[in-house]
Amino acid sequence: MSVRESTPPPGVRRLFSYAVEGTGPRSERPPHRGLPSSTLTLVVAADSPLLCSYSVEEWSRQEGIRHDVCIGGFHTQPVYLQRPDREEGVQVAVHPLAARRLFGVPAAALSELTHEGEDVLGSRIRSLHARVASAHPRDRAGLVAEGLASAAGRYDRVSGPRREVVGAWRLLENSGGRMRVTDVASEVGVTTRHLSTLCKAELGIGTKSLADLLRFEAAHSALREAVRGASGPRPAGIRLADLAHDHGYADHAHLDAAYRRYTGTSPTGWIAEEFRNIQAEVPTRGEDSPV
Structure with missing residues (x-):
């Protein structure tokens, strides 16, 4: 997978263009799981619409909702995405407390697992999608960054989140x-x-x-780093009991239950599906500007 990052506007945690090549026969590729996280996800698909399924059964039948521009709500269950031979586009991680500034609505208004971008941002997102799809890959992230900055300008008079919510978020995230x-x-x-x-x-x-959710995300981030640092055909030496203890879970079984809730599979099942993809990733992160 190749990744090109762009400087994000305020309220964006990460913004990057991507190009992903599918590996192995399509029939043998597991779904890509869009996991719950502490960010909202915006994807501008540059090649073909993104097919999002809300269950493994939908995914296996290649059913779901197709989005040219997909906005993932602040959800607590996974979304299953098809793995085509090649995917290109731009992905953005937006802080939920910045949803008012960038989307004009609080994160609570994005109540579905996925939304078509036009339903949230209006018809102007169609022209942005067309420009991104026809642009050179190196220019796509910049176009999306400019589009989001323009959106922020339209909503600059929208009231921000309550201070109590901002304070609670910071305390919980820091812990x-x-x-x-x-x-x-x-x-x-x-x-x-x-x-x-x-x-x-x-x-x-x-x-x-x-x-x-924040506790699971912290544990999952640690697991991803452990998998990324593993060598050989499969990760070895990752002690899930220690991971559970380090992140406040009572034991391995408690961590396993959290994984099944948020990912639909166990930690070992997730590793088996995602190991090669994580190994190929280039970790990226933009400036964290929550609100």
């Missing part, structure tokens, strides 16, 4: 989702129930669900 929700509420100066209500209004999920 890898392990800070107690009662302590978070106390720190930001509201009751636990009121904080959860505010989070649901902004993000679509409550404080406890946000903490669980």
